[in-house]
Amino acid sequence: MPDEIPPVPTGSVSTGSAPAEAPVPVLGARTHASMYLRCLAVQGSWNYENLIGNGIGFCVEPALRRLPGGVGAPAYRQALARQSAYFNAHPYLASLAVGALARAEIDGAPPVRIERFRTALCGPLGSVGDRLVWAAWLPACSLVGLLLFGLGWSWPAVVVGFLVLYNAGHFALRQWGLRAGWKHGLRVAVALGHPVLQHGPRYIGRVSAVIGGLALPLAVHRAIGGGPPLSPIPVGVVIMTPLLAALLVRLQGRTEGWRAVLVLLAAFVLYSVVR
Amino acid sequence: MDLVGLLVDLLPLALLAGVIGLDVVSFPQAMISRPIVAATIAGAFFGAPVAGLVCGAALECLALEALPVGASRYPEWGSASVVAGAVAAHGASATALPRPGAFTVAVAVGVITAWAGGWTMTRHRRFIAAFARPRLDQLAEGQRRTVVGLQVFGLTADLLRGALVGLVAFPPALMLADWCDTRWGVSDDVTRAVVVTCVAAVAVSAVWKDFHAISGTRRLFLLSLAVGTALVVMGA
Numbered sequence: 001m002p003d004e005i006p007p008v009p010t011g012s013v014s015t016g017s018a019p020a021e022a023p024v025p026v027l028g029a030r031t032h033a034s035m036y037l038r039c040l041a042v043q044g045s046w047n048y049e050n051l052i053g054n055g056i057g058f059c060v061e062p063a064l065r066r067l068p069g070g071v072g073a074p075a076y077r078q079a080l081a082r083q084s085a086y087f088n089a090h091p092y093l094a095s096l097a098v099g100a101l102a103r104a105e106i107d108g109a110p111p112v113r114i115e116r117f118r119t120a121l122c123g124p125l126g127s128v129g130d131r132l133v134w135a136a137w138l139p140a141c142s143l144v145g146l147l148l149f150g151l152g153w154s155w156p157a158v159v160v161g162f163l164v165l166y167n168a169g170h171f172a173l174r175q176w177g178l179r180a181g182w183k184h185g186l187r188v189a190v191a192l193g194h195p196v197l198q199h200g201p202r203y204i205g206r207v208s209a210v211i212g213g214l215a216l217p218l219a220v221h222r223a224i225g226g227g228p229p230l231s232p233i234p235v236g237v238v239i240m241t242p243l244l245a246a247l248l249v250r251l252q253g254r255t256e257g258w259r260a261v262l263v264l265l266a267a268f269v270l271y272s273v274v275r
Numbered sequence: 276m277d278l279v280g281l282l283v284d285l286l287p288l289a290l291l292a293g294v295i296g297l298d299v300v301s302f303p304q305a306m307i308s309r310p311i312v313a314a315t316i317a318g319a320f321f322g323a324p325v326a327g328l329v330c331g332a333a334l335e336c337l338a339l340e341a342l343p344v345g346a347s348r349y350p351e352w353g354s355a356s357v358v359a360g361a362v363a364a365h366g367a368s369a370t371a372l373p374r375p376g377a378f379t380v381a382v383a384v385g386v387i388t389a390w391a392g393g394w395t396m397t398r399h400r401r402f403i404a405a406f407a408r409p410r411l412d413q414l415a416e417g418q419r420r421t422v423v424g425l426q427v428f429g430l431t432a433d434l435l436r437g438a439l440v441g442l443v444a445f446p447p448a449l450m451l452a453d454w455c456d457t458r459w460g461v462s463d464d465v466t467r468a469v470v471v472t473c474v475a476a477v478a479v480s481a482v483w484k485d486f487h488a489i490s491g492t493r494r495l496f497l498l499s500l501a502v503g504t505a506l507v508v509m510g511a
Contacts, residue, residue: 040303045429047404054407054414058426061419077417084414084422091304134342138306139485142339145311146478149332155324159312166306205489212482213499214506216475219336221507223329223471225372225464229507233468237475238504244476249483257477258337258350258386264473265383268461272376275460 024183025106027063032178034062035102039095039174050086052094056101057084059094063102079105082114088122090129095174097121099181100188107185117186124189128197133173136204141166143211150218152226281446284321288361288445289438291317296354296437299343300396301430308353310334310385314360323364326373330363331356333378333470334385336478339485351392352385354440359385361445362452375466376456382470384448392440399436403429 027035042055060083067075083105089097100121104114145162153161180191220237221229228234248257295316298308307313311331318327334356341349363373363381373381406428407414413421459466479500486492 041301041426041430043304044301044426044433045403045407046300047400047407047429049404049407054422054425057414057422061422071419079417080419080422081415081417084417091300130342130344134344135485138342139339139482141306142309142311142335143482145309146332146335149311149328155315155319155328158328159315162309162311163305163307170305202489205486205492206495209482209486209489209492209496210499212478213496213501214503216336216478216482217500217503217507219332220471220475221510223332224467227464229510233464234507237468237472240472241475241479244472245479245483248476248480252480252484257340257480258389261337261473261477262383262386265379265386265470268466268469269376269379269383269455272379272461272466273455273458 025103027102027182031062031066032182035059035098036095036175036178038062039098039178042094042098043091050084051088052091053085053087056087056094056098057081059098060102060105064105066106078111082111082118085115085118087118089125090133092133092170092173093125093129093177095177096181096188096191097125099178099183100185101181103182103185109186113186121188124192128192131201132197132204133170136201136208137169138166140204140208140211141169143208143215146219147211147215150215150220150222152222281449284361285442285445287320288317288357289442291320292354292357292441292445293434293436293438295357296351296392296440297430297434299351299353299437301433308356310338310352310356310359313353313356314363314385317357317360318364318367321361321364322369323367323371323373325370326363326367326378327360329372330359330378330381330385333382333474334359334389336474336481337386338389339478340481342485348393348397350386350389351396351440352389353392354437355385355388355392355444357441358388358444358448362448365449365452366456372463372467374456374459375461375463376459377452379466379470380448380452380455382474384444384451388440388444388448391444392437395436395440399432402432 038059042052042059045054046052057080061080064076064079065071067073067079069075083101101114101118104117141162144165145158148158148161181188184191221234224234224237248260295308295313298305314331314334315324315328318324318330334352338352343349359381362384363378365377366374407425410421410425482496483493486496
């Protein structure tokens, strides 16, 4: 059983100045699975005071059981306390921090160094994750979902198509993060230089623009009932949509589109029921 | 409206809203909370998946605009889409598009509920902080039970938050949709065209704004919009 590996003595592996070829301790399948599943709930106690700090402690905890003395021993408790302090990162890339911090604790890195490392990780993991996932991957998959809808796919196919595509990236990113974090430990900055993290948003953005351009006319056509496209109503939609979109772009910073839509729909509902 | 029927619908809908609301931030963020998924599931739950899907696609266009970044307040589309999908499914058959009044109300209610849901998320985060404050000493001591307990508390509270959003929003939304449907004075085609024009404009502006930093992206978008429009015309 991989989890039966004896605890690594504190301080047995040097950190920071350790050579790149330092052997990677085996995490164990059960511990890895436990940490991975916990990473899915890393934001479970998200709050405005320590953000995902408690979540990081929660995710790292299965690995900390391998510290000398096991659960409840001073080494375990001190490490858990350190890892449950304030932390912020993109939730998917938090797995990179979880792996790296678990490795640092198991390697017996000095507490001050781990705390500095935690602080230094917050910024890059937040910005890289936001750019890659929230600003690129999620809109891209969302547009693919709209494209499938516009192409006339059945409802289960649209739902499954979107979820499979999105989560192929999502779960793979969390898995890669946990493994890379554990592999590199305090030198995890190497992993942050991965080409997908560095250049992914640019390529995904370009593909999204193409998918978006194809998806929106098709989705609009299906949503309005799919009648003859050159009849007055679809033509009206084709004329009005870019005009309204241009107005919303001009209003950028002053209002959000969904607020404007709410006002328009409220007015339309009133008109339709009093007419 | 049948009150017993409403109550029978309400409890499972609240549970669905809770589970999907949980996905937005807390667990597992697999995006079952995206409108195109959540509204469709809600529609299917009420026997009209296509109506739910159309409503979900409309809300998805709006959701493209709001990126769920960090501590910022953003609309909570998960439980809101469940409510909207259920309202859109009201009175529709399994393969039919949503009824015009119900569709318009569903999209509007989806937006309002998402906004209110965003507010509940900020309250939920403060609630967790208040719950954690008396336990900071135990956290500083590295007590496993406190770390795990806080996580479980947050997850449970978020599940209840989403369920509560569904529970509170659905009955008035359904009544409003019912009321509007009986008085609706605009044709189905025009109604759908108005709603879809509004949401599509938001989607177009969102894509235009989102990818402005990447060179050449806007040209690609305009070109593919033209191709997409041509595909629609040719498909006729």
